[in-house]
Amino acid sequence: MQISGAQMVIEALIAEEVEVVFGYPGGAIMNVYDEIYKQRSFQHILTRHEQAAVHAAEGYAKATGKVGVAMITSGPGFTNGVTGLADAYMDSIPLVLISGQVPMSLIGTDAFQEIDAVGISRPCTKHNYLVTDAADLPRILKEAFYIARTGRPGPVHVDIPKDVTAQIAKFDYSKEVELETYKPTTKGNTRQIKKAIDAIAASKRPLLYLGGGIINANAAELVREFSKMTQIPAVETFMARGTLRYDDPLLISMLGMHGSYAANMAMSETDLVIGLGARFDDRVTGKLSEFAKNAQIIHVDIDPASISKLVNAHFPIVGDVKNVLEQMIPLAQEQIDPKRYESWHNTIANFNKLHPLSYKEEGDRLKPQWVVERIGQLLGDGANISTDVGQHQMWTAQFYPFTRPRQWVSSGGLGTMGFGFPAALGVKRADMERVSINITGDGSILMNIQELMTAVEYKLPVINVILNNNFLGMVRQWQTLFYDKRHSSTDLSMQPDFVKLAEAFGGVGYRVNTKEEFDAALKDAVEKNVVAIIDVVVNRFENVLPMVPAGGSLFNMMLEYKEK
């Protein structure tokens, strides 16, 4: 079949069973957009900013487990998308970004809307390509999807010069892809697994340390089976929320900088860490030399470079966590006595009793944590939850009653403000049955507010709940705690009328001061089924607690803050 490069892009997307592309057109990508116009196989959603297109594709990918696809033009179109690439790279999200480039003959001449796109995307993608011949395009697109979704998933960027999209060549899209230099290990080493099981059976205070790799590998069911069978307690990283149900008696809570006291104490007291798809991030470990000091470490990860990068693993197991668990479960059934850890359970129960995750209701203002809990009570499993970045994000991770994997979509590694709303659009597109909530802050929401238009046009009724404290709250919190209350450039008292703003785009808006108003607003927004902003006035000076100050030890938490 002899077709143009632009047609090849369409054919490849169809062959990959892509159902939606998030994008924004421009000069260099016009040939491809012309072919998008002519086809009916997939939907194209026009976001109102390229960054939002990539975040929406991320949200879609996180909610479905499929490869998200975004399409943008050269130059500023591309550079706007880079934040999304970096975000997807840090959080291992499978993504293919297709960008236009100036024609081959103009590359290197500082042409209009020219930028060295692959030069920029190299450090923030799993792999990238500049296509120089349409004959290479089918192979490159096939490889791009394959690389994005296999091994440790990640974003792949394909940059296509305009003349290449016009060039006619043979389209031969192979079913299989074989890369000589890329063969991810998926099965765990049997001997290492046996040793790890022996270590678990011999341990007295083992702890499952669950990471986002479990969600990527679709291994949450197996984790639930493994923990139930062995009765080993678990802590989750921020990225792993939803692996275990919130009410699972074995789930302690999230660990790390804003983890619970019990989770961090369990990590400090355990004699065997069983790390599954987690990467010992600095926000999790605190001071490395004090992290899980009394423990041996089992580390299961698909990425060999993540093992012993920061914390030395005594039992390194490279492999897909799902496959490794399948190998572990029969051995665990034989060897591990679930009654063995009872006194360890008591220790943890005491930690929980001593300092449970909590907040105090006081004064007239709503507490932000109450809002998060209330959304959970009213919608629970019926909602998918996205967030932006800051205090609201941590409160959501702490207090939302997560019941399943892929319910939780948030920017963990890069910490991208402006991620939440477009990501929630992608989540809604992936799961129209459930309510898509973006819990956000009065700072973050303005970073991609233009997506109200996308939400209205494509009938993607995301409900944005602003925990509005008139502050860039997390930075304000650090300024209060570590900068002697010098609130430099964090006061956001100057604000738009969010209700009118939502209405101006054709959505609905609510300003909420009380619990009753909140319940009514959420109920109404769900019923109206259009994009909404619920602007909730919350206590201005609430802090995210407990907290391990940056560089501190997990067992040395700030549990409360008293005004001096």
Next chain:
Amino acid sequence: MMEQTERRVISVIVMNEASVLSRIAGLFSGRGYNIESLTVAPIPESKYSRITIVTAGSVRVVEQITKQLHKLIPVLKVYEHADLVETEMALVKIPMNESLGDIEALTHAYNGRIVNVGSDTMIVMISDEPMRVNHFLEAIKRFHPKEIVRSGSVALER
């Protein structure tokens, strides 16, 4: 606690394709690894190139470098062990008014020769283990070299 830093030679076989060198150089600069020297050339009659990198780092850092190199899609193999035969070349430009015989004798001792003679200067070439190249460059100082260029190491596993 400072970890012991040592010089390491890493030999990498990569697909001979556009931008593979910038992927590797970018990996080193982006992650703060040190490059002492780097050479690259195609492997004859194959679709591969070999890149030889001399770096310095603790055991942990070098292990991380090796793993990160493996992670790059166009990387086929990474050799990182001590048992490599290593050679480097150097060119030195020397004024013609120095003793030709002495220079030739010294150069000869380091597997070298005079490769160019002009009216004012001559150029000598030597090729030897990097440590011996250092010694040579120390010894040649007394002939007042005007310019020196080193090739960086190439290495082959035994």
